[in-house]
Amino acid sequence: MRIFCTSERHANGGPGEFFLARAEDALSSLIEAYRGRVQVVYLDPPFGTGDTFHIRVGTGKKALNLPVFSDDMDETEYLNWMRIILSGARELLTDSGSLYLHIDFRMSAKLRLLLDELFGAQNFMNEIIWCYKTGGRSTRYYPRKHDTMRFYRKSAKVFFDIQAVGHPRGPEKRNHMKRYIDDEGRICFSIRSAGKIYTYYEDTPVFPSDVWDDIEHLQQKDRERVGYATQKPEALLNRVILASSRPGDLICDLFSGSGTTAAAACKLGRRFLVVDASPFSLYTLRARQLKSASTHSLLEGDQELIFHYPVDETPAKISAHIVTEQGKRMLAIQNASFTPAYPIVYAAAGIIVNQRFLPLATDCAPKLPLKLPIGICEQPVAQIVDAMGHTAFFTISE
Numbered sequence: 001m002r003i004f005c006t007s008e009r010h011a012n013g014g015p016g017e018f019f020l021a022r023a024e025d026a027l028s029s030l031i032e033a034y035r036g037r038v039q040v041v042y043l044d045p046p047f048g049t050g051d052t053f054h055i056r057v058g059t060g061k062k063a064l065n066l067p068v069f070s071d072d073m074d075e076t077e078y079l080n081w082m083r084i085i086l087s088g089a090r091e092l093l094t095d096s097g098s099l100y101l102h103i104d105f106r107m108s109a110k111l112r113l114l115l116d117e118l119f120g121a122q123n124f125m126n127e128i129i130w131c132y133k134t135g136g137r138s139t140r141y142y143p144r145k146h147d148t149m150r151f152y153r154k155s156a157k158v159f160f161d162i163q164a165v166g167h168p169r170g171p172e173k174r175n176h177m178k179r180y181i182d183d184e185g186r187i188c189f190s191i192r193s194a195g196k197i198y199t200y201y202e203d204t205p206v207f208p209s210d211v212w213d214d215i216e217h218l219q220q221k222d223r224e225r226v227g228y229a230t231q232k233p234e235a236l237l238n239r240v241i242l243a244s245s246r247p248g249d250l251i252c253d254l255f256s257g258s259g260t261t262a263a264a265a266c267k268l269g270r271r272f273l274v275v276d277a278s279p280f281s282l283y284t285l286r287a288r289q290l291k292s293a294s295t296h297s298l299l300e301g302d303q304e305l306i307f308h309y310p311v312d313e314t315p316a317k318i319s320a321h322i323v324t325e326q327g328k329r330m331l332a333i334q335n336a337s338f339t340p341a342y343p344i345v346y347a348a349a350g351i352i353v354n355q356r357f358l359p360l361a362t363d364c365a366p367k368l369p370l371k372l373p374i375g376i377c378e379q380p381v382a383q384i385v386d387a388m389g390h391t392a393f394f395t396i397s398e
Contacts, residue, residue, distance in 0.1 A: 001395050003381070004311045008357035012301030013289035016262055016272035020282050020309035023254035024081065026275045027088035034273060038092040039159070039249035042240055042261050044102040044232060045085065046071035048078050068228070068278050079110060085254060086111075086118050092252055096159040098125070098244040101150040102232070108148045119152045125160075126151040126210045130236065132217035149240075164242040166205030208239065215239070226284050228258035237264035245270055259285035263292060266303070279389020282307055283346060287364045299359060309391065315339040316392035320382050323371070330371040331361075331396055336384045338392070346385035349374050357383060357393060 019026045052070045073081065089099055099119070103111055116124065128149040137143050153160075169189075177189035177200070190199045208214070215235045218225055224234060237260050241251055247269040253261035256274035262285055265272040276282070289305060290298050298305060319334040331349040349372035350359035360380075361372035374380045382394045 002316065003352065003393050003395055004313075005352050005355045005357050005393055006311060007306060007308045007355070008359065008383075009307075010286075010289075010298035010305040010359065012303050013286070013298045013305035014266065014271070014303045015305070016266065016274065017306045017308065018256065018262070018282055018285055019275045020277070020279060020307070021275060022277040023275050024084045024088075026254070027084070030273070030275070031088060031091045034092055034250070034252075036092070036094055037250055038252045038273065039094055039097050039245040039270075040241060041089040041093060041097070041099045041252045041254070042102070042237065043085065043089065043100070043254055044230070044257065045082065045255050046073075046078075047104045048073070048075070048106045068280050075110075078107065079114065082107075082111060083114060083118070086114060089252070089254065090118060090154065093154040095155045095157045097154045098158060098160070099150075099152045099154075100128075100240050100244075101152075102130075102147060103150065104147050105144065108150075112150060115150055115152055119154070123153045123155065124150075125153055125158070129211045130215065131211065131213040132215075134217040134219065159244065159246070161243055162207045163205065165239050166207045169200055169202055169204045169206050212236075212239070226258050226288055228284070231258040232260050234260055234264045234267075237261055238268065241265055241268050241270060256281045256285065259288045263288055267292070279309075279385075279391070282309065283385060283389060286346070290362075290364060298362065312391045314390040314392070316384065316390070318382060318384060318392070318394045320394065320396050322374070322380065322396060322398050325371075329374050329376065331374050331380050331382055332369065332371045333366075333382060333384075334369045336368060336382075338384075338386045338388075338390045342387040342390075344368065344384055345387050346383075347372065348383040350381055350383065351377050351379065352381050352393065357381065359383070 049071045052072070093099065101111060101115065128151055129146050130149065131146045133145065177191045179187065179189050182188050186201055188199055188201045190197055215233060218231055218233050225231060241264055245251060248271065250271045250273055251261060251265040252273045254275045256262065256276035259281065262272040262274050266289065286307070316338045318336040321332055323330050323332045333347060336344055344366055346364055347366040347370060348359040348362040350357055352358070360374050360377060363370060363372065380396050382396055383391065385391050
């Protein structure tokens with residue numbers, strides 16, 4: 001029998017929460033629950049390109065290119081929409097919090113004015129330029145090889161620790177400095193400026209400026225890639241998170257996409273609160289956290305990961321039953337499908353408590369038929385997800 005639930009809980013992969021919703025629709029409930037509790041908001045919204053973006057699901061001849069989101073709003077609609085997003089983001093921030101808005105040349109100037117209005121021009125921190133080498137080589141104009149991040153604070157109480165993102169100077173000689181070895185045998189460099197001598201050692205930290213040219217754009221075969229055309233590298237989010245938050249702080253992303261913010265926050269010991277309107281984003285984050293989990297499982301641990309989503313009533317059916325093999329109870333799924341039919345890309349077995357699905361076994365690349373261990377649980381439930389992100393739950397009887 002088909003049943004419905006609105007969330008699922010994994011014991012590992014967090015600590016964090018994902019909301020399957022449009023950012024503007026989720027904001028009211030997020031503000032009610034998290035007002036003034038978020039340390040960093042990172043936003044990588046649509047850039048106003050007019051394009052439709054896709055994700056590749058599967059491999060070989062059976063691979064599908066499926067639409068993820070359309071970036072086709074006109075300018076007035078876009079700016080009104082971003083006003084809602086940015087106003088809500090400000091409400092979420094702590095007094096010591098920061099907002100990083102990742103954008104490109106199309107809307108950068110207009111959003112700077114909007115941010116000055118909403119946050120106050122006095123709370124502008126930096127215009128960060130992220131330079132990269134990938135992309136086209138136009139001959140009609142200078143090739144466009146950078147994005148912009150508008151960095152704003154909530155108030156003068158902002159937390160910012162540039163020490164956290166420094167790196168050793170290293171042995172390279174810079175700026176006409178003299179290289180020598182001091183009395184303790186350490187390699188150091190010195191330079192005279194305005195009558196003073198400045199000395200630096202190999203391990204003296206160098207801090208990034210507002211031009212970030214040391215973080216590469218993801219390549220097509222990069223191991224981080226998960227299939228999103230707009231995916232950003234974890235190194236970019238690492239710098240944002242390390243400089244503007246402490247371990248245990250809450251990091252928010254209202255356009256989760258490929259899940260980079262959540263993945264980086266989790267690895268750096270922060271909590272995350274992320275939102276996206278695409279079911280692909282939920283599926284991608286689940287698979288990404290599973291891949292990086294130290295236990296290679298989201299079912300055991302104490303880093304709770306919760307997904308919230310609306311009820312999905314897409315027509316679906318399943319053929320499944322309970323079997324016992326070598327003393328182990330298994331949920332055997334012979335066949336499953338949605339209407340219209342797309343490949344099944346995720347399957348799980350578990351139980352439902354108070355409309356929340358608690359998985360006991362999962363498969364991120366299922367090949368039907370399959371069997372999932374369920375132990376001695378009462379009233380086991382099967383979960384299936386197709387390549388369009390449709391989700392269905394079924395109770396399975398003995």
